[in-house]
Amino acid sequence: MLKTPHWEMMIVWYFFLGGIAGGAYFTAAIADIFGEPGDKRVARIGYFIALPLVAACGLLLIADLGVPTRFLNMMRVFKFWDPMSIGAWAVGVFGLFTFASAALSLSSSPQRDRLRRGVSLVGMFFGFFLASYTGVLLSSSALPFWSDARLMGALFLASGASTGMAAISLILFLTGSSAAAGWRKVKRADRYSMIVELVLLAVFIGLLGSAARPITSGHFAPLFWGGLVGVGLLVPLVIDFVGHRVKVLSAVAAVLVLAGGFLLRYVVVMSIQS
DSSP states (O other), X not given: OOOOOOOOHHHHHHHHHHHXXXXXXXXXXXXXXXXXXXXHHHHHHHHHHHHHHHHHHHHHHHHHHSSHXXXXXXXXXXXXXXXXXXXXXXXXXXXXXXXXXXXXXXXXXXXXXXXXHHHHHHHHXXXXXXXXXXXXXXXXXXXXXXXXXXXXXXXXXXXXXXXHHHHHHHHHHHTTOTTSHHHHHHHHHHHHHHXXXXXXXXXXXXXXXXXXXXXXXXXXXXXXXXXXXXXXXIHHHHXXXXXXXXXXXXXXXXXXXHHHXXXXXXXXXXXXXX
């Protein structure tokens, strides 16, 4: 008989914050490497969103392990066969890249800018890994539903991208930078990422078939259909297409995207344990 892991809210938050961190860092790196001079604020905000969230992921992982020395022991030796060791190393290595990118973005010079872009080019692949790893970890288990969900890594990656961009656009709005071209670029990119996430979610549910019942019916169905699909994806998309000129509504859409990203991880993690 397979033993179901008793994961609590700390793991849901770990998955959620890791996705935002990876998505925000990726967005920042793209803006930094390929963007225009006016996009530097987008890059800086993305780096500084990722940095504390990665630190929070490390603290949540340590708290879940119960004993801080267990985390330090996992960092001493990399065990490619141990999912927890992979997760600890992913958080640790990505944390170093986020710190370096954030620190190098505090001031600008040609040499510093080149170094930061080089660091970010490599670091964003670790951001990709952290955002998608949690979904791959779940789909690699032998438990029903999780083991059938082979697209979960891609779905978590798309969700990480959309929530990371939503976090950046929200901070830009709150700091009075929503009139800049960078804000419009982030909102447009987030719109496409939400569409990709919706398509992946539809394929995800279609491939699962009856195995998707833990999230599509019963106790978690309202959160999945009404919360994730409705409030977290469809409503923000409608706002972005219809009311994107009203910046307050666009900020509301960003908050709803973040809520949808949280609900995705909540229903996936908790439904198998109910």
